[in-house]
Amino acid sequence: MRTDELEDSTRRRAMLGIAALALGACRRDPPPPPLPSGGPWKELSFAAPDEQRALVLVQPSPKPLPVLVALHGRGESGRGLDVGARAWRDDYHMDRIDGRLRAPPLVPGDLLDMARPERLARLNASLFADPYQGLVVVCPYTPDLRDRSANGAQGFARFVTDALLPRARAEASTISTRAATGIDGVSMGGRLALLVGLTHPETFGAVGALQPALRAEEAPTFAALARSAVDKHPIALRLVSSDGDPFLTAVRALSEELNKVGVAHELVVTPGPHDYAWNRGPGGAEMLLWHERVQRGLAPP
Known part of the structure; x- marks a missing residue:
């Protein structure tokens, strides 16, 4: 050639x-396959202008249940509406930890060996004193917002309060009071849960955040949001982090600022890193059990 x-x-x-x-x-x-019929999960689609997806965990119950909005982290936000909506089921294995809470005692392996003995004992004491009855858990696609301020979160907040919660309540038997309505999330979703929950205390009586993606210098801003919220309505508030969480310093800073402005809250720090394993273990367990307790009017562990 x-x-x-x-x-x-x-x-x-x-x-x-x-x-x-x-x-x-x-x-x-x-696209992911449709959900099998007859299971505990229902899939919700929302047309424009919302163009959203959500999964709703609806376990059989003889009476209405509290409702929890659970937001996923940033890792799923760039993978499409369906992947994000299914994050708590497919990536964070919510079914497994929900099932274990229904059949105590919890053992270290249930929390993927990321639990201190004294904390595990408190969780089990709570479960034996009052059996876990579950929640209706609403898991929407969580957007990675460019504007990460409280104002920037209001478009998503409007979707949650005006479209998502009414639709979820139409699909499942839920308690409709604000005291029995909560919001929580992990990492980016934890930050957004604080922004949405604390700016809408008329809707949410329980607000939590798992390893929320905060900066220490933002602590006074978030504390001021919390102070404004509880001045309007009582809120159960909790922060959860871990000893390997890169946001732990910021979470502790927020807890200190909340103390300064007189906002009652809980801070729980577990073992573990900032990753999927933690979400599947102590993160998911702490979120479900705490909300189920406080939204039923019980003392949390």
Whole structure:
């Protein structure tokens, strides 16, 4: 083969390779399969202008249950509406920890060996004193907002309060009082749960955050939101972090600022890193049990 023919052949192969890469970059993953009928999860879709998805955990119950809005982290936000809506089920394994709370005692492996003995004992004491009855858990796709201020969160807050909660209550038997309505989330979702919950105390009686993505210098701002909220309505408020959480310093700073402005709250720090394993273990367990307790008017562990 002549030199010019060899160069033409090489260029053609290179162009074909670039085209193949471009095609691969444009190819989208197929949509996830529909949920099986008859299970505990219901899937909700919302048309424009919201264009949202949510999964709702609806366990059989002889009476109405409290409702919890649970927000996922940033890792799922860039993977599409369906992946985000299914994060607590598929990525954080909520079904498993919900089932374990229904069949105590919890053992260290249930929390993926990220529990101190004294904390595990308190969780089990609570479960034996008052059996866990569950929650209706509403898990929407959680957007990664450019504007991460309280004002920037209000569009998502409007969707949650005006569209998501009414639809979830129509799909499941829930207690409709604000005292029995909570919001929580992990990492980016924890930050957004604080912004939405504390700016809408007329809707949420319980507000929590798991490893919320905060900066220490933001602590006074969030504490001021909390002070304003509880001046309007009583709120049960809790922060949860872990000893390997990069946001632990900021979470402790927020707890200190809350103390300064006289806002009652709980702070729980567990073992563990900031990752999926923690969400599947102590993160999910702490969230479900705390909300189920306080939203039923029981003392939390």
